[in-house]
Amino acid sequence: MILLQQSPAWIDLDPTAPPDLLGAFLICLLTLSIFSFLYRDNPFYKLAEHLFIGVSTAWYTLEFYDSGVKKALLEYVPEKVHALHDPALAAATEMGGYPVTPGWALAWRMGAVALSLMLLARLVRRDAWISRWPLALIVGIYAALKMTGETQARLVQQIRETMVSLWSADASAVTIAGNLVLVLGLVCVLVHFLFTFKRGRTLAGFSRVGVIVLMLAFGARFGFAVLGRIALLIQRISELSSYGQPDYSMGGRGWVATLLTPPWLVGGLIVLVLALAALSRRGEPEPPAA
Amino acid sequence: MKREIPILLTVICGLLVVAAFFAPAPDAARGLQPSVWQAINSELLEWAKILVAVAFLLGIANVVRINLRQIQARHVDRPYKVVLLLSMFAFLVVGLAEMHERDLPNGIVRVLVPADHVTMKDGHVVAGWVQGATETGIRMRDSDGHDLPEIPHDQVALVSEPSAKMWVYFKIFAPLQATMFSLLAFYVASATFRAFRARSFESTLLLVAGAVVMLGQVKIGNDLTGGMAAPVEAFLMDNFVKAAERAIAIGGSLGVLATGLRIVLGLERSYLSE
Amino acid sequence: MAAALAFDRRWIYLGLGLLITGLYAFGSPEELPPAAPVQEYYDAIEKLPEGSIVMLSADFDPASAAELYPMFYGTLHHLFRRNIRVVGVCTWPAAPPFSREAFRSIAPQYHKEYGKDWVELGFLVGDDVAMGIIGQSLRSAYPNDALSKAPYDSFPLLRDVGDSSRGIAMLITISAGFPGILEWIPQLCTRYDVPVLAGTTAVQTPSLYPYHPRPLLGYLGSATGATQYLQLVAPGTPALVPVREENQRRMVAQGWGHLYIVALIVLGNIIYFRSRRRAA
Numbered sequence: 001m002i003l004l005q006q007s008p009a010w011i012d013l014d015p016t017a018p019p020d021l022l023g024a025f026l027i028c029l030l031t032l033s034i035f036s037f038l039y040r041d042n043p044f045y046k047l048a049e050h051l052f053i054g055v056s057t058a059w060y061t062l063e064f065y066d067s068g069v070k071k072a073l074l075e076y077v078p079e080k081v082h083a084l085h086d087p088a089l090a091a092a093t094e095m096g097g098y099p100v101t102p103g104w105a106l107a108w109r110m111g112a113v114a115l116s117l118m119l120l121a122r123l124v125r126r127d128a129w130i131s132r133w134p135l136a137l138i139v140g141i142y143a144a145l146k147m148t149g150e151t152q153a154r155l156v157q158q159i160r161e162t163m164v165s166l167w168s169a170d171a172s173a174v175t176i177a178g179n180l181v182l183v184l185g186l187v188c189v190l191v192h193f194l195f196t197f198k199r200g201r202t203l204a205g206f207s208r209v210g211v212i213v214l215m216l217a218f219g220a221r222f223g224f225a226v227l228g229r230i231a232l233l234i235q236r237i238s239e240l241s242s243y244g245q246p247d248y249s250m251g252g253r254g255w256v257a258t259l260l261t262p263p264w265l266v267g268g269l270i271v272l273v274l275a276l277a278a279l280s281r282r283g284e285p286e287p288p289a290a
Numbered sequence: 291m292k293r294e295i296p297i298l299l300t301v302i303c304g305l306l307v308v309a310a311f312f313a314p315a316p317d318a319a320r321g322l323q324p325s326v327w328q329a330i331n332s333e334l335l336e337w338a339k340i341l342v343a344v345a346f347l348l349g350i351a352n353v354v355r356i357n358l359r360q361i362q363a364r365h366v367d368r369p370y371k372v373v374l375l376l377s378m379f380a381f382l383v384v385g386l387a388e389m390h391e392r393d394l395p396n397g398i399v400r401v402l403v404p405a406d407h408v409t410m411k412d413g414h415v416v417a418g419w420v421q422g423a424t425e426t427g428i429r430m431r432d433s434d435g436h437d438l439p440e441i442p443h444d445q446v447a448l449v450s451e452p453s454a455k456m457w458v459y460f461k462i463f464a465p466l467q468a469t470m471f472s473l474l475a476f477y478v479a480s481a482t483f484r485a486f487r488a489r490s491f492e493s494t495l496l497l498v499a500g501a502v503v504m505l506g507q508v509k510i511g512n513d514l515t516g517g518m519a520a521p522v523e524a525f526l527m528d529n530f531v532k533a534a535e536r537a538i539a540i541g542g543s544l545g546v547l548a549t550g551l552r553i554v555l556g557l558e559r560s561y562l563s564e
Numbered sequence: 565m566a567a568a569l570a571f572d573r574r575w576i577y578l579g580l581g582l583l584i585t586g587l588y589a590f591g592s593p594e595e596l597p598p599a600a601p602v603q604e605y606y607d608a609i610e611k612l613p614e615g616s617i618v619m620l621s622a623d624f625d626p627a628s629a630a631e632l633y634p635m636f637y638g639t640l641h642h643l644f645r646r647n648i649r650v651v652g653v654c655t656w657p658a659a660p661p662f663s664r665e666a667f668r669s670i671a672p673q674y675h676k677e678y679g680k681d682w683v684e685l686g687f688l689v690g691d692d693v694a695m696g697i698i699g700q701s702l703r704s705a706y707p708n709d710a711l712s713k714a715p716y717d718s719f720p721l722l723r724d725v726g727d728s729s730r731g732i733a734m735l736i737t738i739s740a741g742f743p744g745i746l747e748w749i750p751q752l753c754t755r756y757d758v759p760v761l762a763g764t765t766a767v768q769t770p771s772l773y774p775y776h777p778r779p780l781l782g783y784l785g786s787a788t789g790a791t792q793y794l795q796l797v798a799p800g801t802p803a804l805v806p807v808r809e810e811n812q813r814r815m816v817a818q819g820w821g822h823l824y825i826v827a828l829i830v831l832g833n834i835i836y837f838r839s840r841r842r843a844a
Binding site: 075096224 | 588
Binding site for chain 2: 012013014015016017019022023026027030031034035038048049050051052053054055056057058059060061062064065066067068069070072073094095096097098100104109110111112115116119120122123129132133134135136137138139140141142143144145146147148149150153155158159161162174178179181183184185186189190193204211212213214215216217218219220222223224225226227229230232233235236239242244250254
């Protein structure tokens with residue numbers, strides 16, 4: 001989304017600055033390395049893949065640490081200890097909006113500290129019995145949260161939204177037909193998933209209609225999946241082409257300047273290396289393609 | 291004891307969260323203040339949040355263990371495993387340094403964290419490390435760790451806070467993840483040609499629905515079908531797809547309710563590996 | 565048939581790659597008529613009173629940013645143009661940089677002041693649990709903001725939100741999957757009666773249909789929805805015109821990509837049925 005307004009620097013760590021040249025080369029190299037997997041597995045792809053795993057693991061670790069450990073424990077505990085001696089801070093201490101003393105807030109949070117230490121016992125022994133306590137707590141809380149939320153939002157509300165008038169005075173034939181399809185289709189799909197009754201003719205008939213509705217829905221899902229994947233591909237091509245602008249060129253004019261931009265230089269290098277490797281492998285049986 | 295206490299924990303915490311759901315929600319307009327139920331619910335959710343984060347941190351230990359083992363076993367991809375671990379640790383160090391910039395000694399901050407620059411309206415640039423902003427100005431620290439005088443907001447033209455962490459995110463992580471997923475476009479095309487067969491009435495319906503959606507969502511598809519694809523697609527989505535998705539949501543919620551009740555009442559123990 | 569289908573699949577990859585690249589390079593922007601849910605999304609923001617507080621949740625990552633970042637970018641422009649105050653949150657760990665980039669580039673264009681007109685609270689770990697905490701008490705969820713690390717009550721905007729989510733006029737979530745709109749609905753929207761709008765990927769769009777029009781007032785589904793929405797917002801917002809045109813250009817390549825896939829389906833089935841007839 002950042003439009004180029006000045007020539008890029010070789011490297012610029014300022015996130016508000018235009019993309020730098022080193023960054024452009026790196027993006028093109030990594031993108032085309034991943035795409036090279038479509039030809040065959042190769043060292044460019046392997047390097048990019050392992051770099052991705054390393055960097056993404058580190059990123060997620062940093063974010064989870066920041067939100068779940070640093071803010072919730074490393075900053076929270078000293079803050080509450082400080083509040084023990086500061087009446088103004090003590091008066092503002094609350095849990096879920098309910099006012100509590102800093103002592104109570106600290107005591108409760110120590111529970112989380114104790115459970116975290118129990119969980120870390122897994123580092124010593126994978127099946128450490130004490131690590132089951134925090135897992136049990138997580139399971140219980142998530143089960144309760146999901147149970148109440150799903151029942152209200154999906155069971156109750158969805159049934160309520162279905163039990164509405166099928167027609168009105170000013171509704172068109174298409175709208176009425178659509179409402180009928182909606183209600184009958186819903187009932188038929190639910191009947192299809194009833195396995196506790198023996199399937200007689202009636203039930204089988206409803207179930208067959210349910211299967212038809214499901215197939216149409218899955219087909220639609222497939223169509224949307226294609227849409228999503230192609231959109232991702234177009235965005236990658238768009239980003240590569242943005243680094244093919246003259247501002248990123250290493251020199252020259254016209255089409256020479258275009259060829260000396262990061263996507264073309266990097267792409268040329270990868271194609272050259274893979275072509276040389278293919279020539280050197282001539283005569284050997286081909287492994288299965290990607 | 292080893293089995294009973296985890297089940298008891300699950301039941302107690304689960305029931306407390308369910309009970310909080312039925313407690314009156316705070317509403318300042320109606321004079322309803324938060325109650326002790328909100329306090330308990332809030333703190334239990336905080337515990338779950340912290341434990342999820344710690345569990346993820348355990349995962350990184352596993353990543354290191356597996357890859358170190360493969361390096362020691364002289365796996366054929368050993369050089370790449372080294373790249374994986376080196377890149378992970380390097381990024382972690384840089385990220386942690388930026389996160390704890392205010393707590394680390396100067397020497398470490400100078401090496402690992404790029405300096406910030408505040409460009410004043412009169413043109414001159416102040417270099418240092420931004421510590422924060424108050425209502426009146428920006429607080430900075432110089433390279434020796436001394437606090438600089440607060441810079442009033444109305445004298446500031448531009449603040450530049452370079453970040454190696456963000457650079458790595460936008461130049462390495464983001465393009466790699468985006469490209470990995472964009473490969474799926476090619477695999478979908480290949481799978482479509484090789485595997486999608488109208489072998490039965492149901493599979494034909496599936497293919498036709500997919501084609502209708504693909505054509506109806508784009509202008510050229512709608513134009514080629516004489517303007518029919520978009521309205522047919524809309525009818526399909528608003529009625530057939532809505533019916534199926536709603537049925538799946540209702541059925542799924544019944545399953546979640548049943549399983550959740552079993553867990554919260556202590557009847558389900560499979561999560562304890564039993 | 566086996567021979568026809570056993571040919572190197574890399575030719576299919578090459579065909580798709582060349583088609584998309586060529587049409588992206590040489591295609592020109594085309595106008596798309598807005599779908600009803602997109603128009604409802606736009607109208608819902610237009611109807612918000614000036615000065616309302618909206619929680620804008622970035623629930624995506626680089627893998628889905630192709631479809632979702634234009635929605636997020638356009639929505640933020642729309643909100644600031646309408647003088648709506650915005651609280652930014654994230655439930656995906658890879659979302660904060662996108663959220664930060666959007667706020668930093670867009671807020672100054674409307675002379676919006678941090679702390680009064682917008683606040684960035686950052687990522688909260690925990691998925692459903694995080695949403696549950698936010699719904700119950702935003703102050704408990706975020707004792708400090710993400711940018712300046714100042715306390716919650718030091719920001720006039722957050723003082724106006726207060727403790728619970730009742731101070732939020734609307735939730736807008738741009739979501740790629742789990743956790744996202746399907747988790748926000750039970751944890752915040754139905755539980756605390758907060759109206760919601762959503763932008764989502766193509767893969768998740770069919771899942772939204774049961775929730776529309778209640779509680780989901782409107783939504784942007786896939787890159788198509790993003791382009792249609794940008795067409796509605798861009799008039800009156802010069803900064804959005806190049807973004808709209810870029811997305812319209814991408815939709816041309818998108819359309820031909822779909823035709824390619826449909827052609828592959830048809831061709832594959834023709835080969836299949838002919839070989840079956842020959843075998844019979």
